[in-house]
Each structure stands twice: as C-alpha cells, then as structure tokens.
Amino acid sequence: MTMDRRTVLGMGGAVAAGVLLAPGVQLIAAPPSNETSAAGSQRWAMLVDVNKCTPGCTACLDACRKENNVPLFGDPARDVHWIRKVEVQDKEHRRAPFTLPVLCNHCENPPCVHVCPTLASFIRKDGIVLIDEHRCIGCRYCMIACPYKARSLVYFSTRFPKDGNPRVPIRAKGVVEKCTFCVHRVDDGQLPACVETCQGSGQGAMIFGDINDPQSEIAQRVKTLRTETIRADLGLKPHVHYQGL
Amino acid sequence: MISNYTAIEGQSFRYWILLGVLGGFFLLGLGAFIYMEVYGHGVSNMTNQVVWGTPHVFAISLLVMASGALNLASMATVFAAKQYKQFRRFSAFLAIVLLVGGLSVLLLDLGRPDRLLLTMIHMNFRSMFTWNVFLYSGFTVLCFLYLWSMFEHEKYVKIAGSAAFAGRLILTTGTGSIFGVIHAREVFYSAITAPSFIAVSLTSGTSICLMLLVATFHYTSRPMDMRLVHGMRNMLTFFTLLVFYLFVIEKFTKYYAPAYYDVESWILAGPYSTLYWGGVIALGLLAPLVILFNPRSGNTLGGIMAAAALSILGEFAFVAHTLIAGQAYPLQLFPGHDISSIFLDGQSAVYSPSLVEILLGLGGVALAGILYLLGIRFFRLLPKKAEAPDEWHPWSP
Numbered sequence: 001m002t003m004d005r006r007t008v009l010g011m012g013g014a015v016a017a018g019v020l021l022a023p024g025v026q027l028i029a030a031p032p033s034n035e036t037s038a039a040g041s042q043r044w045a046m047l048v049d050v051n052k053c054t055p056g057c058t059a060c061l062d063a064c065r066k067e068n069n070v071p072l073f074g075d076p077a078r079d080v081h082w083i084r085k086v087e088v089q090d091k092e093h094r095r096a097p098f099t100l101p102v103l104c105n106h107c108e109n110p111p112c113v114h115v116c117p118t119l120a121s122f123i124r125k126d127g128i129v130l131i132d133e134h135r136c137i138g139c140r141y142c143m144i145a146c147p148y149k150a151r152s153l154v155y156f157s158t159r160f161p162k163d164g165n166p167r168v169p170i171r172a173k174g175v176v177e178k179c180t181f182c183v184h185r186v187d188d189g190q191l192p193a194c195v196e197t198c199q200g201s202g203q204g205a206m207i208f209g210d211i212n213d214p215q216s217e218i219a220q221r222v223k224t225l226r227t228e229t230i231r232a233d234l235g236l237k238p239h240v241h242y243q244g245l
Numbered sequence: 246m247i248s249n250y251t252a253i254e255g256q257s258f259r260y261w262i263l264l265g266v267l268g269g270f271f272l273l274g275l276g277a278f279i280y281m282e283v284y285g286h287g288v289s290n291m292t293n294q295v296v297w298g299t300p301h302v303f304a305i306s307l308l309v310m311a312s313g314a315l316n317l318a319s320m321a322t323v324f325a326a327k328q329y330k331q332f333r334r335f336s337a338f339l340a341i342v343l344l345v346g347g348l349s350v351l352l353l354d355l356g357r358p359d360r361l362l363l364t365m366i367h368m369n370f371r372s373m374f375t376w377n378v379f380l381y382s383g384f385t386v387l388c389f390l391y392l393w394s395m396f397e398h399e400k401y402v403k404i405a406g407s408a409a410f411a412g413r414l415i416l417t418t419g420t421g422s423i424f425g426v427i428h429a430r431e432v433f434y435s436a437i438t439a440p441s442f443i444a445v446s447l448t449s450g451t452s453i454c455l456m457l458l459v460a461t462f463h464y465t466s467r468p469m470d471m472r473l474v475h476g477m478r479n480m481l482t483f484f485t486l487l488v489f490y491l492f493v494i495e496k497f498t499k500y501y502a503p504a505y506y507d508v509e510s511w512i513l514a515g516p517y518s519t520l521y522w523g524g525v526i527a528l529g530l531l532a533p534l535v536i537l538f539n540p541r542s543g544n545t546l547g548g549i550m551a552a553a554a555l556s557i558l559g560e561f562a563f564v565a566h567t568l569i570a571g572q573a574y575p576l577q578l579f580p581g582h583d584i585s586s587i588f589l590d591g592q593s594a595v596y597s598p599s600l601v602e603i604l605l606g607l608g609g610v611a612l613a614g615i616l617y618l619l620g621i622r623f624f625r626l627l628p629k630k631a632e633a634p635d636e637w638h639p640w641s642p
Contacts, residue, residue, distance in 0.1 A: 073287070075287075076587060077293060078292050079587075079588070084587060085587070086590050087584065089584075102590075111429060114371045114372065115372045116369055116372060117378070118364055118369065119367045119368070120363075135360070136356070136357065137355050137361065137363055137364065138286075140297060141423075143293070144297065144430065145427050149294070149576050149578075149588065154285070155286050155291075155293075173287075174355075174356030174357045175356055230579070234428060
C-alpha cells in the first residue's frame with residue numbers, strides 16, 4: 001500500500017493534534033484530585049526539640065522503617081529514606097554540633113505538589129502531603145523541586161518483608177515515595193510511629209498534633225516558644241517545626 | 246516552486262549502511278529501555294540526588310535542538326531572508342524528527358512509562374511538565390501545519406510559519422523553565438535560564454541544519470552555493486555571541502549576591518568545573534568563535550563544519566552541566582552550616598553515565614536520524630540545488 005504525501009502529512013498532523021487535544025477533552029471529565037475524607041479544620045504538624053535529640057539515637061528512623069516497610073538496598077545514594085538524622089555544624093564552630101531528624105515537611109505551599117504533572121502528589125485537607133503511588137509516573141520532578149531531599153525513587157524491586165506491617169503496602173520500583181506522617185495511624189487517632197517511639201524508648205524530642213487546635217500541646221509550644229522551620233526563607237510554610245535550632 | 250524540490254533516491258550502498266547503523270543504535274536503545282524497565286533504574290548510575298541523568302541530557306539536548314532547527318525556516322518566513330526559503334521544508338521537518346527523538350528518550354526514561362497516558366488524564370497546570378506536554382504536541386502540530394502550507398497552500402505559509410516561530414520560542418522557554426522555576430536549586434533558579442536555553446537552541450539548531458544540509462547535498466551530489474554556508478555561519482556566530490552574553494550576564498548578576506558566592510564558586514572550581522570550563526566555555530563557546538572569526542578557518546567548509554560540531558558538543562555540555570551539576574550541588578538545608586547524614590546530605594553527588602543510559606540516549610538520536618533519512622527519501626524536502634541571490638553577499642571574517 002502506498003500513501004501520497006498529503007495523506008502522510010494529514011495523518012501526522014492529526015496524530016499530533018489528537019495528542020494536543022486529548023488532554024483538554026479528558027480535562028472536562030477529570031474528577032477533583034484531592035477529594036479526601038480528612039477534616040479541613042485540622043492541620044497536622046510536628047515539633048522537634050533539637051536539644052533532646054541525641055546523636056546516637058535512631059529510634060525514630062528504625063520505627064519508621066518498620067512501620068512503613070521502607071526498604072534498604074545497601075546503597076546509601078539509592079536507599080529509600082522517609083526520615084534521616086542530619087548532623088549540623090556551623091562553619092565558624094561557635095556552637096557544638098547537633099543532630100535532628102529531617103523528613104517531609106508537609107508544606108502548606110509544597111513545591112512537589114506544584115510540579116507533579118499527574119497530580120500524584122497532593123495535599124489533603126488536613127495538610128498531609130501524600131503520593132498516589134498508582135498515579136506516579138516516576139518522572140522525579142518532585143524530587144528535583146523538594147528542598148528537603150525528602151523523597152526517594154524506588155530504584156530496585158521490593159518484596160514485602162517477613163515481619164512487615166500489613167497495613168502499609170510496599171511501593172513498586174519506578175515510583176517516588178516519602179513520609180506520610182503515618183497517615184494510616186493518624187486517621188486512627190494514633191501518633192506517627194517515629195513520634196510514638198521517640199516519646200517511648202527515645203528521648204521525647206518529638207511531639208505531634210493539630211496545630212489549628214489552640215489547646216493542643218504543639219499549638220501552645222509553637223505559640224509560646226521560639227521555634228523555627230528549615231528554609232523558612234523559601235516561603236513553603238513547612239509544618240515540621242524545630243525548637244532549639 | 247515545488248518542482249524545484251526532489252526526494253533523494255536513497256538507493257546507494259552508503260544510504261542503506263547509514264540506515265542500518267542508525268537502526269542498530271535504535272535497537273540498542275530499545276534494549277536499554279527494556280533492560281531498565283525490567284530491572285528498574287538501579288541498573289543506571291542515577292541516584293536519589295542525581296535523579297535525572299544521561300537520558301535527560303540527550304532528551305533535553307534534542308528538544309532544545311529541535312526548536313533551533315526551525316530557525317532556518319523562520320529566517321525565511323518571519324524575517325524575509327529569501328535565500329533560506331529553499332530550506333524551509335527541511336528545517337520544519339528536522340524540527341519534528343528531533344522532537345520525536347528527544348521525547349522518545351524522555352518518555353522511556355520514566356520510572357513508570359506504562360502510565361504515560363495519565364499525563365493526559367490527570368493534569369496539573371501549575372506544573373511545567375504539564376505545560377510542556379502541550380508545548381511539545383502543540384509545536385508538532387504547528388510544524389505539520391507549516392509543512393502542509395508549504396506543500397499545498399503557500400498563501401498560509403506566513404501565518405503558519407509565524408505561529409511555529411512563536412511556538413518554538415514558547416517551547417524552549419517551557420523547557421528552560423523546567424529548571425528555571427525550581428527555587429530550591431541555586432544552580433537552576435534564574436530568570437535567565439529560559440532565555441539561555443533559547444540562545445543555545447539557536448546555536449545548536451543552526452549547527453545541525455548546517456551540518457546536515459552540507460552533508461546531504463554533498464552525498465547526493467547536489468550543488469550548494471558556498472554563500473549560503475557563509476550566511477548560516479554568520480547566524481551561528483551571532484547566536485554564539487548571544488549565548489556568551491547571557492552567560493556573562495548570569496555570572497555577573499549572581500556574583501553580586503553574597504548568597505550565591507558558595508554555589509558560584511562551586512560551579513567555577515568544584516567537581517563539575519571541568520565540564521563547565523572545558524565543555525561549555527572552551528569547546529562550546531570559545532573554540533567555535535575562534536574558528537569562525539579566523540579569516541582562514543572561518544571561510545572554509547571544514548572550519549565551519551568543525552565550529553558547528555563544537556557548538557552541538559557545547560549544547561550537550563551546557564545541558565549536562567545544568568542538569569547534573571544543578572542536582573549534584575548539595576541542597577542547603579541550613580545555609581552557613583556544614584551538614585552530614587546517611588543520605589549523603591551536604592556532599593556533592595558523584596555521577597558518571599552508565600552504558601545503559603548512554604545507549605538509551607543514543608537510541609533517541611538514532612531514531613531522529615532514521616526519521617530524517619526516511620523523510621528526505623520519501624518527501625520532497627530539499628531543493629535540487631541550493632542557490633543564493635546574485636546581489637546577496639554575506640559578511641565574511
């Protein structure tokens with residue numbers, strides 16, 4: 001079968017036009033992306049007292065890995081980290097080095113959500129930033145945009161661990177994942193695993209709660225004590241606060 | 246006149262060999278994609294710090310070049326440079342094939358390419374990626390319309406060509422803005438990133454047109470007036486100076502802000518400084534300028550071809566430096582502090598391309614090459630001979 005030039009040009013143009021127009025057609029039927037059952041009146045936040053966070057303690061990291069089935073591949077550059085301990089030293093050495101846990105800051109203006117082309121990254125009404133793992137195409141733009149290095153790509157195949165938590169599914173290779181504030185626990189009225197462990201076997205450096213509730217401990221401490229957020233200058237309004245930075 | 250255009254015969258041994266070699270690279274690229282799809286991105290050298298690696302360098306370089314490839318057609322249609330009218334079809338077609346080559350690499354490097362259709366179902370209009378989905382497809386439509394008007398309806402050429410010209414500017418602005426809007430990354434974040442991408446698209450696009458035209462005319466024994474080569478050389482010279490100017494302005498502006506001292510010093514003297522000084526500045530900018538301004542080499546076909554090849558090399562180096570160094574520079578969680586962690590916080594990322602990434606990238610280049618070879622074989626894209634008006638005498642060094 002032969003096709004003349006006009007047919008080929010027409011077909012090429014039609015395919016390109018179809019690709020251009022299809023998104024617009026689908027857009028009309030697209031459902032609201034961030035429909036959740038979370039309460040809009042709540043705003044979950046975390047406060048870390050840096051003075052209580054001791055360098056050798058990894059209780060929060062271990063609890064997070066166990067609770068959320070976070071895999072370790074043995075390659076520091078490609079391991080998945082939902083939370084990590086960062087050691088900080090000012091360049092003039094005027095203060096002793098200190099450590100603190102760094103995790104997704106569940107920003108009010110999250111750049112990861114802004115850049116996600118498929119709305120796989122979204123923010124719930126209660127402020128928890130989540131990833132729809134079934135919608136993530138693995139473009140990694142969110143990892144580029146996040147100033148906290150809070151996201152990891154799953155570089156290898158993963159298996160459900162023997163003693164894994166059945167409440168949290170494992171993530172497939174090729175998608176991006178990150179801290180969820182243990183949303184499954186929060187929705188059940190529990191604390192995130194890292195906070196619960198820190199308050200139990202750890203140093204009691206972390207608290208968690210609804211910062212919109214003026215009676216909550218976190219709201220009162222953020223109101224009365226000097227707290228800071230990481231890279232507040234970027235205007236992202238993070239909801240992981242630090243005391244004693 | 247349509248009768249002035251002919252397709253190439255495409256029967257020579259050399260043609261089939263070239264097609265075969267490109268086909269081989271395309272298959273290797275396909276194999277690399279399947280390998281990475283089956284085993285995950287762990288088989289590449291990308292990490293959680295350098296999340297966009299060599300495939301993105303190839304993809305973005307091809308996309309930027311695609312936009313610049315339309316330049317020759319725009320010179321004729323929008324800026325009334327009559328001598329390039331005969332290359333309009335070639336130019337618009339080349340823009341499409343380079344775009345297809347670049348996009349194929351970009352899409353096949355996704356962590357989940359099987360979910361590609363989601364980009365057309367769930368869209369986030371705050372994302373530069375979403376805008377780029379429209380910009381790439383929109384630019385392709387405009388190029389097809391432009392080609393259609395050139396082939397069938399000359400009266401629409403002006404409007405279609407002008408729309409495609411605007412489309413290419415917007416397209417490359419979109420590509421540059423993928424990086425320019427990321428305020429968490431000091432290397433990327435700049436209002437001048439997008440204009441720099443446009444300027445680099447002009448140098449690389451002009452270079453690829455120049456090289457392919459000269460090669461195609463030579464191997465098909467079609468005569469080409471050397472003045473046309475000199476005219477394109479002048480365009481390349483001007484665009485290279487434009488890139489140089491934008492680079493200087495960027496450095497000048499950033500060095501005025503103490504907050505940028507660390508990152509700028511890291512760029513100029515850090516682990517990726519060889520790529521910057523050697524690839525971007527020396528090979529991509531200075532060497533072409535030296536060749537093009539030299540009265541001897543700047544007037545010979547060999548010298549001009551070498552300058553064009555270096556410009557393309559410089560474009561790849563520019564994209565590679567922007568991408569890789571931009572990601573490798575450690576995120577400043579606590580500016581003014583040294584930080585460390587098991588997640589390599591505070592450290593410059595180490596990255597070198599892996600074979601699977603290189604093959605995937607070359608697969609996209611090969612695809613573009615195959616489409617070009619088939620295009621000139623089946624369509625009347627090129628004139629039988631390339632002539633320049635008698636009264637036209639381009640400047641020479």
